[in-house]
Amino acid sequence: MTLTEPTPEPAPALDVFPVVAVVGLGTMGAGIAEIAARSRRRVVGVELDAAAAGAALRRIEESTAHSVERGRMTAEERAELLGRISVGHDLNAAAEAQLVIEEIPEQLDAKRELFAELDRICPAGTVLATGTTALSVTRIAAATQRPERVIGLHFFNPAPVMQLVEVVRTVLTSADVAEAAAAFARGLGKSPVAAGDRPGFIVNGLLFAYLNQAAAMYESRYATREDIDAAMRLGCGLPMGPLALLDLIGVDVAKTVLEAMYAQSHDRLHAPAPVLGQLVAAGLLGRKTGRGFYTYAAPGSSQPVAEPDAHGDIVAVAGRQVRGVGVCGSGTMATGIAEVFAKAGYDVTLVARSQEKADRAKAALAKSLERMVAKGRLGEADRDAALARVTASGSLEDLASADLVLEAVAEDLAVKQELFATLDKICRPGAVLATTTSSLPVIQCAMATGRPQDVVGMHFFNPAPAMRLVEVVSTVLTGPDVTATVLELCTAVRKHPVECGDRAGFIVNALLFPYLNDAVRMIEEHYASVDDVDTAMQLGCGYPMGPFALLDVVGLDVSLTIEKVLHGEFREPGLAPAPLLEHLVAAGCLGRKTGRGFRDHARR
Numbered sequence: 001m002t003l004t005e006p007t008p009e010p011a012p013a014l015d016v017f018p019v020v021a022v023v024g025l026g027t028m029g030a031g032i033a034e035i036a037a038r039s040r041r042r043v044v045g046v047e048l049d050a051a052a053a054g055a056a057l058r059r060i061e062e063s064t065a066h067s068v069e070r071g072r073m074t075a076e077e078r079a080e081l082l083g084r085i086s087v088g089h090d091l092n093a094a095a096e097a098q099l100v101i102e103e104i105p106e107q108l109d110a111k112r113e114l115f116a117e118l119d120r121i122c123p124a125g126t127v128l129a130t131g132t133t134a135l136s137v138t139r140i141a142a143a144t145q146r147p148e149r150v151i152g153l154h155f156f157n158p159a160p161v162m163q164l165v166e167v168v169r170t171v172l173t174s175a176d177v178a179e180a181a182a183a184f185a186r187g188l189g190k191s192p193v194a195a196g197d198r199p200g201f202i203v204n205g206l207l208f209a210y211l212n213q214a215a216a217m218y219e220s221r222y223a224t225r226e227d228i229d230a231a232m233r234l235g236c237g238l239p240m241g242p243l244a245l246l247d248l249i250g251v252d253v254a255k256t257v258l259e260a261m262y263a264q265s266h267d268r269l270h271a272p273a274p275v276l277g278q279l280v281a282a283g284l285l286g287r288k289t290g291r292g293f294y295t296y297a298a299p300g301s302s303q304p305v306a307e308p309d310a311h312g313d314i315v316a317v318a319g320r321q322v323r324g325v326g327v328c329g330s331g332t333m334a335t336g337i338a339e340v341f342a343k344a345g346y347d348v349t350l351v352a353r354s355q356e357k358a359d360r361a362k363a364a365l366a367k368s369l370e371r372m373v374a375k376g377r378l379g380e381a382d383r384d385a386a387l388a389r390v391t392a393s394g395s396l397e398d399l400a401s402a403d404l405v406l407e408a409v410a411e412d413l414a415v416k417q418e419l420f421a422t423l424d425k426i427c428r429p430g431a432v433l434a435t436t437t438s439s440l441p442v443i444q445c446a447m448a449t450g451r452p453q454d455v456v457g458m459h460f461f462n463p464a465p466a467m468r469l470v471e472v473v474s475t476v477l478t479g480p481d482v483t484a485t486v487l488e489l490c491t492a493v494r495k496h497p498v499e500c501g502d503r504a505g506f507i508v509n510a511l512l513f514p515y516l517n518d519a520v521r522m523i524e525e526h527y528a529s530v531d532d533v534d535t536a537m538q539l540g541c542g543y544p545m546g547p548f549a550l551l552d553v554v555g556l557d558v559s560l561t562i563e564k565v566l567h568g569e570f571r572e573p574g575l576a577p578a579p580l581l582e583h584l585v586a587a588g589c590l591g592r593k594t595g596r597g598f599r600d601h602a603r604r
């Protein structure tokens with residue numbers, strides 16, 4: 001099975017569509033007109049009336065003047081560029097163009113009417129493109145007599161800056177039209193990706209489902225808006241948290257896109273979270289109105305105002321004192337966590353199943369510190385001091401005096417429960433017992449002890465010394481002072497704690513894995529290619545890597561396990577692992593670690 005396709009070579013700029021008409025020169029249209037003219041094409045702009053045309057031209061003049069100020073083009077180039085653009089309000093002028101791009105407001109009737117009109121005006125060979133975000137390209141194409149020459153060209157805002165363009169084919173669009181549209185996008189210096197005609201196409205289809213889950217998570221008071229946003233930024237390296245992003249995009253826009261997605265998929269995960277409807281009804285649309293999930297200094301401002309979150313009932317409780325820390329385990333996580341505590345000045349007892357294993361774990365820790373010294377990030381004296389604070393042991397008895405014991409042993413409930421039962425016998429009364437499990441219920445570990453109020457989850461991310469996020473998981477029985485202890489401890493070791501309840505996936509995995517699963521489903525349904533989906537999410541959302549690159553790094557088996565846990569807990573049909581993921585795992589294609597997953601790494 002070939003899951004990847006080669007990226008075609010860029011076409012020379014003027015091979016396709018030397019004259020382009022742009023109808024509607026608002027936010028998107030003005031930017032597109034500018035970049036089309038920058039590629040030396042002649043651009044015919046059409047607006048509603050003379051006043052709107054004048055305003056549109058001024059927008060383009062201002063934007064290009066800005067580019068001159070910033071040294072991105074010379075005054076001469078700007079004059080030439082403006083000379084290539086004409087803006088009027090007579091749609092008949094579009095007849096000159098080989099490609100017409102529609103960028104009027106997102107209303108189906110208006111777009112269909114415009115396309116019917118363009119179909120009458122333009123020669124038979126002219127390609128008509130819609131800039132719709134969430135409407136059906138097929139239904140717009142059906143308003144014309146040339147559906148084979150109608151396509152979607154979905155640019156991202158701001159069009160002059162964002163590199164991605166989704167080229168949307170309907171079942172009727174001819175292949176040469178799609179190819180010409182992609183070549184046109186490449187000629188503008190953009191990276192086109194091919195998508196089918198589904199609400200949301202690739203980027204919004206994957207993005208909005210995830211944003212909707214984040215809104216629902218906030219609405220259920222599972223975590224505060226700040227914690228949800230911080231978790232996704234720090235845990236996944238995303239440029240923005242989901243609730244802050246909803247405010248930026250506009251809560252109303254998100255609701256519209258989700259409505260369109262739900263109408264087609266009937267997947268409950270696409271049904272807009274009720275809170276979105278409430279915010280829209282209240283006129284709280286996000287940054288543009290000055291308030292959405294957050295409150296901003298003024299309408300249009302990006303500056304959030306500090307205010308207590310209505311959902312965060314913060315009760316100040318003092319934590320317990322922690323000096324000595326015990327870490328159980330000898331793997332990557334245990335070693336990394338022991339390093340975090342030792343570097344922050346805590347005495348650490350690192351306990352493995354044998355003295356030999358513990359010694360090896362300590363040696364790995366020493367090596368990691370050594371790498372930091374080599375990179376100039378740690379002084380030699382600090383390295384020696386950190387290492388001197390770590391005692392390697394093969395006996396759990398050595399944890400008798402620890403103030404907090406954190407286990408990072410195998411992700412197996414029976415193994416963890418047995419360990420907690422033993423710790424319960426050994427550890428002093430009042431010691432905090434923590435698990436770093438990523439997928440098991442913390443309460444099940446707690447119930448293996450006679451002191452469930454002292455048990456809490458501390459979900460570190462890999463590699464622990466580098467990743468700042470820790471999800472602090474309180475069960476229904478965790479004492480408030482125990483949660484407070486762990487929150488204080490995280491801050492003391494320079495981590496960023498977020499608080500959440502004891503349910504599958506906590507914050508990060510519960511939002512991340514359904515998105516990854518949706519991406520797998522896109523491939524499974526031959527809706528888009530692996531490379532196009534990865535490119536689309538990187539360029540469209542600024543993600544550090546696309547979903548398939550991430551799945552191959554995380555491991556397909558690990559991903560499948562987490563997806564099964566999520567599906568088992570929430571029983572949402574939309575969370576069922578994509579069969580393609582199960583098949584790849586069954587075939588031993590587990591990602592980078594086996595040389596093959598969604599991509600073939602062995603041959604690269």
Ligand SMILES: NC(=O)c1ccc[n+]([C@@H]2O[C@H](COP(=O)([O-])OP(=O)(O)OC[C@H]3O[C@@H](n4cnc5c(N)ncnc54)[C@H](O)[C@@H]3O)[C@@H](O)[C@H]2O)c1
Binds near residue numbers: 024047052104105133
């Ligand atoms: N804004 C975004 O972030 C974004 C991103 C990607 C795609 N889109 C999509 O792009 C399209 C345009 O959105 P926008 O944000 O630029 O809208 P906008 O409201 O900023 O601009 C629309 C422009 O179209 C003009 N117009 C309206 N009817 C017209 C007609 N019949 N003939 C000529 N001009 C007409 C209006 O005067 C206005 O200037 C929409 O389909 C939208 O969903 C928007």
